[in-house]
Amino acid sequence: MDFATRLALIGWGAMILADFASEEIKAEILPKVVKGDTKLSFSLTEPGSGSDAASLQTRARRDGDDYVITGQKLYSSGAHAPNNMIVLAARTNPDVKKHAGISLFLVPNDLPGITINRLDVVGRRILGLCEIFLDEVRLPKRMLIGEENSGWSYINKHLERERILLAANYLGNARAAVDDAIRYAGERKQFGKPIAEFQAIAHMLSDMSTDVEAARWITASTAWRYDQGMPCVKQACMAKLFVSEMFVRVTTQGMQILGGAGYTHDHDMQRYWRDARNATIGGGTSQIQRSLIARELGL
Ligand SMILES: Cc1cc2nc3c(=O)[nH]c(=O)nc-3n(C[C@H](O)[C@H](O)[C@H](O)COP(=O)(O)OP(=O)(O)OC[C@H]3O[C@@H](n4cnc5c(N)ncnc54)[C@H](O)[C@@H]3O)c2cc1C
Structure with a gap:
C-alpha cells in the first residue's frame, strides 16, 4: 500500500478517535493503529444520503448496555479490510433536526449482522470501495465516540x-x-x-x-x-x-x-x-x- 493511502487510512479514523473518543478507547485502539494491526475506515454516506450527508437513516438505538444498529452504508473506502474498525455515523435521535440526532460509533467490521461487499469501481482499487449492510448489530455502549447526538460536530x-x-x-x-x-x-x-x-x-x-x-x-x-x-x-x-x-x-x-x-x-x-x-x-x-x-x- 502506498504512503498516501496509508496516511489517508490513518487520517480518516484515527484522528477522530484521538480528538473525541474516551481515554479507554484511545489507549486500546490507537497503539494498534500505529503498529498497523488495526485499520480504520469512515462510513457516513448511504444510498439515500450523499451530498446531503446529515439526512442519513442508519439507526442506532440503546438496549441496556448496548447499542443495536440497523441500516446501510455505501462507498466506504477500505471497510472490507481484515482487522478493520469502522467509524460509523448513525441516527440516535430521529425526533430532532437532522444534524442534531447523529452519533459516531467505532464498529469492528466482523461483528454478527454485518455484511460487507466490495464494489466494482473505476479507480483507487488498491483501497477498495464497499457497501455495508447492518442488521441488528449489537455494539457495547463504550464504543460510542464522544457524546451521544454530538456526531455531526x-x-x-x-x-x-x-x-x-x-x-x-x-x-x-x-x-x-x-x-x-x-x-x-x-x-x-x-x-x-x-x-x-x-x-x-x-x-x-x-x-x-x-x-x-x-x-x-x-x-x-x-x-x-x-x-x-x-x-x-x-x-x-x-x-x-x-x-x-x-x-x-x-x-x-x-x-x-x-x-x-x-x-x-x-x-x-x-x-x-x-x-x-x-x-x-x-x-x-x-x-x-x-x-x-x-x-x-x-x-
Ligand atoms: C471513490 C470514493 C470513495 C469514497 N469514500 C467514502 C468513505 O470512505 N466514506 C464515506 O462516508 N463516503 C465515501 N464516499 C462517498 C462520497 O463522499 C459521496 O460519493 C459524495 O459525497 C457524493 O455523494 P453521492 O455520490 O451520493 O452524490 P449525490 O449527492 O447524489 O450528487 C450527485 C450530483 O449532484 C450534485 N449535487 C448534490 N447536491 C447538490 C447541491 N446542493 N448543489 C449542487 N449540486 C449538488 C453533486 O455535486 C453531484 O454532481 C466515497 C465516494 C467515492 C466515489
Whole structure:
C-alpha cells in the first residue's frame, strides 16, 4: 500500500478517535493503529444520503448496555479490510433536526449482522470501495465516540481536516503524473525529435507544472493555517476544490501526451487518470465545495 493511502487510512479514523473518543478507547485502539494491526475506515454516506450527508437513516438505538444498529452504508473506502474498525455515523435521535440526532460509533467490521461487499469501481482499487449492510448489530455502549447526538460536530471537524489531507494526496499523485509526462515527452520521438520539442506539448507541460505549483501553495498554506489552529473551513474547501480539479486537468493532459501508450496498462498514467476522476466527487463534490465557499463568503 502506498504512503498516501496509508496516511489517508490513518487520517480518516484515527484522528477522530484521538480528538473525541474516551481515554479507554484511545489507549486500546490507537497503539494498534500505529503498529498497523488495526485499520480504520469512515462510513457516513448511504444510498439515500450523499451530498446531503446529515439526512442519513442508519439507526442506532440503546438496549441496556448496548447499542443495536440497523441500516446501510455505501462507498466506504477500505471497510472490507481484515482487522478493520469502522467509524460509523448513525441516527440516535430521529425526533430532532437532522444534524442534531447523529452519533459516531467505532464498529469492528466482523461483528454478527454485518455484511460487507466490495464494489466494482473505476479507480483507487488498491483501497477498495464497499457497501455495508447492518442488521441488528449489537455494539457495547463504550464504543460510542464522544457524546451521544454530538456526531455531526465531530464529522464537521473531521471533514475540514480530510479536505486538507485529500488535497495533499491529490497533489502528490498529480505531481507524479506530470513527472511521468515530462519524462515520456523527452524520450518519445516523432518527426525525428522528442515530442517535448513541439511547442504544443511543451506548453501543455508548462501549464501542468504551473497547476501543480499553484496546488502546492494552496495546500501548504491551508495545512499551515490548520496547524496554527486558525479558522480554515473556507481555505480547506478551496484547497480540496482547486487541487482535485487540477488533478483531473493534469491527468487528462498527461493521457494526451502519452498518446496510445497512455491508453495501455503498461504506463501508470491511466491509473492516475482513473483515480483523479474520483477526486472531484469523494470527500464532498466540487459543487458542494463551491457552495460551502459561497456560504463562507456570506453569499
Ligand atoms: C471513490 C470514493 C470513495 C469514497 N469514500 C467514502 C468513505 O470512505 N466514506 C464515506 O462516508 N463516503 C465515501 N464516499 C462517498 C462520497 O463522499 C459521496 O460519493 C459524495 O459525497 C457524493 O455523494 P453521492 O455520490 O451520493 O452524490 P449525490 O449527492 O447524489 O450528487 C450527485 C450530483 O449532484 C450534485 N449535487 C448534490 N447536491 C447538490 C447541491 N446542493 N448543489 C449542487 N449540486 C449538488 C453533486 O455535486 C453531484 O454532481 C466515497 C465516494 C467515492 C466515489
